[in-house]
Amino acid sequence: MNFRRSAAALAAAAVIGGAATPVAQAADPSPSATPSVAIPSGLYGSGDPTYDGVWRQSLALLAQDAVGVRPAGQAVDWLTGQQCANGAFASFRADTAAPCDAKTMLDTNATSAAVQALAALGGQEAVTGKAVGWLKSVQNKDGGWGFGAGSPSDANSTSIVIGALAAAGEKPAEVRKGGKSPFDALLGLALPCDGKDGGAFAYQPDKKGGLAANADATAAGVLGALGEGLDAEAGEQAAASKCADARTPEQAAANGAAYLAGAVAKDGHLVSALPGAEDQPDFGNTADAVVALAAQGGAERAAKPLKWLEENAAGWAKQSGPAAYAQLIFAALATGTEPRDFGGTDLVEQLNATGPAPQAAGEDESKQDEAADKADAGDDDNGMWWVIGALFVGGIGIGFLLSGRRKGRQA
Structure with missing residues (x-):
C-alpha cells in the first residue's frame, strides 16, 4: 500500500478551503540536505520532516x-506529542506547544498511520481513540476520505x-x-472490467468523472478492500488472473491484485509516476x-517483485x-522473508540506526530518557546515529518473528 506521501495527496492537502498553496517539494524525491526545521531527537530520519514527519x-x-523490536520511549512520546487537541495529526508540527x-x-494519512503504529x-x-473519533468526524x-478534512475522497486515503x-x-x-x-467509496474508484486497465483503482475521478488506473492507488485499494493495514500478512484468498464484476x-x-500482477510481470517492478520519469523503477510502489x-x-504471487x-x-x-x-x-514479512537478511541487508538494523536506539530487553525506560537528555546536550557517545533520510513525495510505504507481530491489533 503506497502511502509515501504521493504528489497527488500532497496537492490535495494544499487545497483546503478552495485556496491552493504550492507544495514546494511535492515533485522532488531527493533528500533534503538542509532541513528547514531542526530535527527533534526522538524523530527517525534526518531529512526535512515538514511533509512526512509523523508518517x-x-x-x-x-x-x-x-x-519484535521495542522502540525508544522518546520516539513514541514524540509521535503522541504531535497530536492535536481534536485528535487529528498534522504531517508535522515543529512547535507542539502552540x-x-x-x-x-x-x-x-498521517493520523491513520499514527493510529496503526500506536x-x-x-x-x-486514549490517543488512538481521539484520532479515530476525528477520522469519523x-x-x-x-x-471515503481525502487527504485533508473536506477534500474529495481518494483510494489511498480511504x-x-x-x-x-x-x-x-x-x-x-x-x-x-x-x-x-x-468500501462503497473504494468500489466507486475501481475501474470496470470492460475498459482499459480493468480492475485497477483510480486515485480520484478526473474532472469529467472518468477513472484512470493508478498503480499507487491500486496497491492501496487492494489492502483497503481487504480491510488490512500497512503491515498486512499473506492471505489465502484465491488469486484471480482476470477481472470480474466487482460487486x-x-x-x-x-x-x-490481478492488475498489479500484470504490471510487474515483465520487469518485476512498477515504474515511477513522476512526470518525465516514466522509465524509472518505483521502489516504494x-x-x-x-x-x-x-x-x-x-x-x-509476489515472488517476482520481491x-x-x-x-x-x-x-x-x-x-x-x-x-x-x-x-x-x-x-x-508479508511474504515470509527474513527482514534481517533481505538480499544481504539487515533491514531491521538499518531502520534502527535512523533514530533513537530501541530499548534493549528489560531495559529501564528512565535510562533511555537519561541518554536522550545527554544527546540533546551534545553527547555523541549515546549510540544514536542518523543516516541520510529523504522526504519521499514523488510518485506520491518469517519464522520466529511472526510471533511478535500485531500484538496490539484487535480482531
Whole structure:
C-alpha cells in the first residue's frame, strides 16, 4: 500500500478551503540536505520532516513492533506529542506547544498511520481513540476520505483510514456517512472490467468523472478492500488472473491484485509516476505492490517483485530513510522473508540506526530518557546515529518473528 506521501495527496492537502498553496517539494524525491526545521531527537530520519514527519515515524514504529523490536520511549512520546487537541495529526508540527488552529493542515494519512503504529504498540488507547473519533468526524458522504478534512475522497486515503479503523478495533463496514461505508467509496474508484486497465483503482475521478488506473492507488485499494493495514500478512484468498464484476470489496481486491500482477510481470517492478520519469523503477510502489499481492493471493504471487526488491532496493532505502526501510520490512514479512537478511541487508538494523536506539530487553525506560537528555546536550557517545533520510513525495510505504507481530491489533 503506497502511502509515501504521493504528489497527488500532497496537492490535495494544499487545497483546503478552495485556496491552493504550492507544495514546494511535492515533485522532488531527493533528500533534503538542509532541513528547514531542526530535527527533534526522538524523530527517525534526518531529512526535512515538514511533509512526512509523523508518517515516517509511524511507519518506523510499526515496522519495529512487527519484528519484535521495542522502540525508544522518546520516539513514541514524540509521535503522541504531535497530536492535536481534536485528535487529528498534522504531517508535522515543529512547535507542539502552540495549539492546532484553523491554519494547521490536518492529515488523514498521517493520523491513520499514527493510529496503526500506536495500536500495535499498545497502551495508547486514549490517543488512538481521539484520532479515530476525528477520522469519523471528517468522513465524506460517499463513505471515503481525502487527504485533508473536506477534500474529495481518494483510494489511498480511504484505504489507510480503513487500516486504522481495523487496527483500533472498529468495523470499517459499519463506519458510515450518509449510509455509505468506506468500501462503497473504494468500489466507486475501481475501474470496470470492460475498459482499459480493468480492475485497477483510480486515485480520484478526473474532472469529467472518468477513472484512470493508478498503480499507487491500486496497491492501496487492494489492502483497503481487504480491510488490512500497512503491515498486512499473506492471505489465502484465491488469486484471480482476470477481472470480474466487482460487486464486493473482496472481488475488487482480487481484480486490483490481478492488475498489479500484470504490471510487474515483465520487469518485476512498477515504474515511477513522476512526470518525465516514466522509465524509472518505483521502489516504494513496488514494495507496496508486494504487500498487496501477498495479502490478496499469498506470498508466491509476489515472488517476482520481491526478488527484484531484494536485488535492487538496498541503495534506495539507504538514501530514503526510515519509511523506505519500513516498507521493505512490510514486504518481507508479508511474504515470509527474513527482514534481517533481505538480499544481504539487515533491514531491521538499518531502520534502527535512523533514530533513537530501541530499548534493549528489560531495559529501564528512565535510562533511555537519561541518554536522550545527554544527546540533546551534545553527547555523541549515546549510540544514536542518523543516516541520510529523504522526504519521499514523488510518485506520491518469517519464522520466529511472526510471533511478535500485531500484538496490539484487535480482531
